Amino acid sequence: MSSNLEGMTRWLSEREQRLWRDFLRMHTDLWAVVGRDLQAGSGLSPGDFEVLVHLTDSAEHRLRVTELAHAMRWERSRLSHQLARMEKRGLIARRNCPEDARGAFVVLTPEGLAAIESAAPSHVESVRRVLFDVLTPRQLESLADVCSSVLARLDQSASVDSGSSTVPGMKGSC
Amino acid sequence: MSSNLEGMTRWLSEREQRLWRDFLRMHTDLWAVVGRDLQAGSGLSPGDFEVLVHLTDSAEHRLRVTELAHAMRWERSRLSHQLARMEKRGLIARRNCPEDARGAFVVLTPEGLAAIESAAPSHVESVRRVLFDVLTPRQLESLADVCSSVLARLDQSASVDSGSSTVPGMKGSC
């Protein structure tokens, strides 16, 4: 795997190391807070919440399993297990797909809708508390810029399996 | 659980929603790439690698379990399972602690040292490829600034929060 000699490695400088660690820790800690708040406030895991967000935002409150998996960037199998758990709790239901008998629809139940409507306000507050209320407008702009650059590069590298230019629309806060 | 009236919620604007989702996706995708590269190139998981890094950086290549858990910000139980797996593979070993018979040392084995030395160069390349080579010096500065601000706020909340209604999980941050 190492096609480079040892002497060639461009090690990270002190500052780079610190940034890399802080970068990872920022996400870990921030996500831990938001996830804990969400769970404590609504009984929903981040995964539950994200599924419900996408269903809420979609036409007729339903999506094909693969569409949902793509939107969430989850593997189909992981999502299938997640949906099984959520179905057992009554948050979503599965429906057969008439156009393609292999496929299935995931539909939002009234219970699921109630759950996300009750969870959303305090979740948004959480997100503001850890991010938007912390940074200045200028910092938020810089962060947006950084995200674009990094994502552009990553998307570019991953262009092998692209296959779809149809992003149905921007979803709400996940 | 919502102590605020519905009308009071400060929902996220379009731009804020986009930034929040990009922010999460940046980390998810970036970490996926780095983790996959690491695993493919060396057979080490990110967890394995981090344990080995901390041991390598410590005096005499050994640490108390709780010290290590604290450095990694992992729960002791999670680390204990992790160490059990790594010990089985010969990457680390456990030693009794003379000063405190309850405690244990984790020590780096020659195999563990060899593993991290072989893994590190290509891992650093990975990190450069997805982050440091992508951003300009100015962007890196901005990112460092953002990380500091967010982490400062999170650390501050964590140290004040000890009495909240949630589970008394991770306190005593550094």
Add this chain to the structure above:
DNA sequence: CCGAAGAAGTTGAACTTTCAATCCTTAGCC
């Protein structure tokens, strides 16, 4: 110096994620 309180670490059970295999259906192709 005894006994309670608490810290260090491990363990087992429940839950989540990953991985490979499977089932069924659609799409090609000759």
Add this chain to the structure above:
DNA sequence: GGCTAAGGATTGAAAGTTCAACTTCTTCGG
């Protein structure tokens, strides 16, 4: 038409994480 390849989705087992006990040892007030 019929045979094979490929796609949509689920399943079960293995690996990893979380949560709550539990064991052992230290600390400390009385």
